[in-house]
Amino acid sequence: xxxxxxxxxxxxxxxxxxRRLGLPNEAESASEKRIADLVRQNTVYVAKKDGDVIGGVxxxxxxxxxxxxxxxxxxxxxxxxGVGRQLLDYAEEQARHYGYATIRLITPEEHPYLPExxxxxxxxxxxxxxxxxxxFEFLVMENAIR
Numbered sequence: 001x002x003x004x005x006x007x008x009x010x011x012x013x014x015x016x017x018x019r020r021l022g023l024p025n026e027a028e029s030a031s032e033k034r035i036a037d038l039v040r041q042n043t044v045y046v047a048k049k050d051g052d053v054i055g056g057v058x059x060x061x062x063x064x065x066x067x068x069x070x071x072x073x074x075x076x077x078x079x080x081x082g083v084g085r086q087l088l089d090y091a092e093e094q095a096r097h098y099g100y101a102t103i104r105l106i107t108p109e110e111h112p113y114l115p116e117x118x119x120x121x122x123x124x125x126x127x128x129x130x131x132x133x134x135x136f137e138f139l140v141m142e143n144a145i146r
Contacts, residue, residue, distance in 0.1 A: 006053035014073035
C-alpha cells in the first residue's frame with residue numbers, strides 16, 4: 001500500500017474525533033490523490049509501526065523565517081501512545097535544522113486539549129481567525145524555535 005493511501009487512512013481516522021467534538025475538518029475526507037499532492041508540494045513526515053503509516057505531520061514553507069505546521073494526525077488506534085509528541089519533536093527539530101525561526105499553526109480555538117497541548121510546548125496565541133466553510137474560530141499559534 002502506498003504511503004499516500006496509508007496517510008489518507010490516518011487522516012480519515014484521526015479527524016473523526018474532531019467531528020465528534022463538533023469541530024469537523026476537511027482532512028477527515030482526505031483522498032489518496034489529495035494526500036499525494038500534499039506530499040509532492042510540502043515536506044511531510046510519517047510515523048510507522050511494523051511498516052504501516054500510523055501518523056503524519058506536514059511542514060509548509062511560508063517564507064525564509066517561518067514554516068507552517070499542519071495536518072498533524074495520529075491514527076485512532078495509536079493515539080495517547082506518544083506518537084504525536086514524537087512527530088512534533090521531529091518536525092520542530094527539522095524546522096530548526098533548516099534555519100526557520102518560527103513555526104506557526106492553526107487549531108480549533110474550542111478544541112478541548114489541542115491549544116493547551118501546544119501552549120505547553122511553547123506555542124503562544126497570536127490571533128483568532130475565521131475560515132470560510134467553518135462555523136467555529138481557529139487559533140493561530142506560534143513557537144520561536146531559533
